[in-house]
Amino acid sequence: MVDPLAEVVSLLQPGAPFSKLVVASAPWAVRRTETGRPFYFVLLEGRCRLTIDSAGNSETLELEEGDFVLIPAARSFATSSLDRQPPREDEAVTTPIVPMPGGARVGDPDGAIDARMLVGHCVFQSSDSALLVSLLPQWVHARGERRLSTLVQLIGDESRADRPAREIVMARLLEVLLIEALRSTASSAQAPGLVRGLAxxxxxxxxxxxxxxxxxxxxxxxxxxxxxxxxxxxxxxxxxxxxxxxxxxxxxxxxxxxxxxxxxxxxxxxxxxxxxxxxxxxxxxxxxxxxxxxxxxxxxxxxxxxxxx
Structure with a gap:
């Protein structure tokens, strides 16, 4: 039997070579504006909010440890600690952001770390990516999947270690995570797209x-x-x-x-x-x-x- 999701993912040729670790101390809030690139977000520890803006509307997700979010064509979104509302598109953000090796520290640089995230840009290597992305949901939120939890744990361990070939292993793990997230949400997808249709x-x-x-x-x-x-x-x-x-x-x-x-x-x-x-x-x-x-x-x-x- 033909698997439509497998066909689309195969043509997309997903990869995830760009990632950074972000650690945060409450209270904090960060807004990002992208140019339609695919963006992923893995919450390794703690909890936070993620607001995704789309066509004049916004959807806020409360994320827990182990959650994975993929935005295939990210434009504008915001993240924040639970004690802060995510900043609006027209709102200035004043949370301190301090670069650190392999990523950034958000919030009070001397405060206790209450969230640890792996964020980055995916790469859809197909030249048809814009066409194929239109068949995917506007966002994918995966939670409570044992296979995903195992992958997230492996990614978290790899992100904190200094092992040989670390970047290659991270890229391969994230590629598998992207595909597994799309597959695992086929029965619960809320955003319109091929995944929700297959449910x-x-x-x-x-x-x-x-x-x-x-x-x-x-x-x-x-x-x-x-x-x-x-x-x-x-x-x-x-x-x-x-x-x-x-x-x-x-x-x-x-x-x-x-x-x-x-x-x-x-x-x-x-x-x-x-x-x-x-x-x-x-x-x-x-x-x-x-x-x-x-x-x-x-x-x-x-x-x-x-x-x-």
Whole structure:
């Protein structure tokens, strides 16, 4: 059986080579503004608050020891001790931040440490990352998973040690943690995205059908019928859970597959068009150009030219 989440994660090629240790003494509050890069947060010890801003709204999570949060396209977020409200986007932050080897100390530099965090930027090495990230939740919060707890413990131990090949081990552990976090939240995801859609058995069936055969001439009525739902109920439920309408999702996945096939250069253009559901090269070219921003031939050449000699 096709696993849609595995396919997306595989195409994303996740890595986590950039991390730093942050220790904090209450009271403290920090706000960050990012440029859409993926950001992760592991709470190794203590408790804190994390507020994630999105489209004029904000969601505040109270994090506990062992929690892991991934924001696939971070823009603006804030963290704080439990005795402080996370600062608003327009609020100045005055908490002292002092650099230290491998990270930073937040709050009173002479105070007792009440939280220890590992934070950093992920890397989605695929050039399709923006397209694929749109299929993921706006944020992933994992808690209470034994496998994740073991990984977090290993990462915490490695972050405090000075062992040979420390950076390589940290990077590999974090890669596994990213994938495990996405997988473990499939049954409890709250933010819209592929993970939340897969948690719904009826929607999961439709998602698997689209991934199994992206070339099929799917429509909302057919997918709704397969899910034993009315067309309107299926459309609303899918859009709310996944964050994209069914045909928008199908198009996004077709274009991700098309880009991968163009990059591999194993198939001729007519074959690629057929693989992703288009009866002619011209129809495929129009759809690809509208979605990606350039014709498929130019995309293939650009990818070829970008490869190292």
């Amino acid at each position: 719904d058995p009826k929607l999961a069936s439709a998602l698997r059908r689209m991934h199994e055969d992206p070339a099929a001439s799917w429509n909302v009525a057919q997918l709704a019928r397969d899910a034993a739902m009315s067309r309107s109920a299926f459309f609303e439920r899918f859009s709310r859970a996944v964050g994209l309408a069914p045909m928008e999702y199908l198009l996004a996945w077709r274009m991700a597959v098309a880009r991968q096939l163009l990059r591999q250069r194993d198939l001729a253009m007519p074959e690629i068009a057929e693989r992703v559901g288009y009866g002619s090269v011209s129809a495929f070219g129009v759809a690809f150009t509208r979605h990606v921003g350039m014709p498929p031939g130019r995309f293939a050449k650009q990818e070829s030219d970008a490869e190292p000699a």
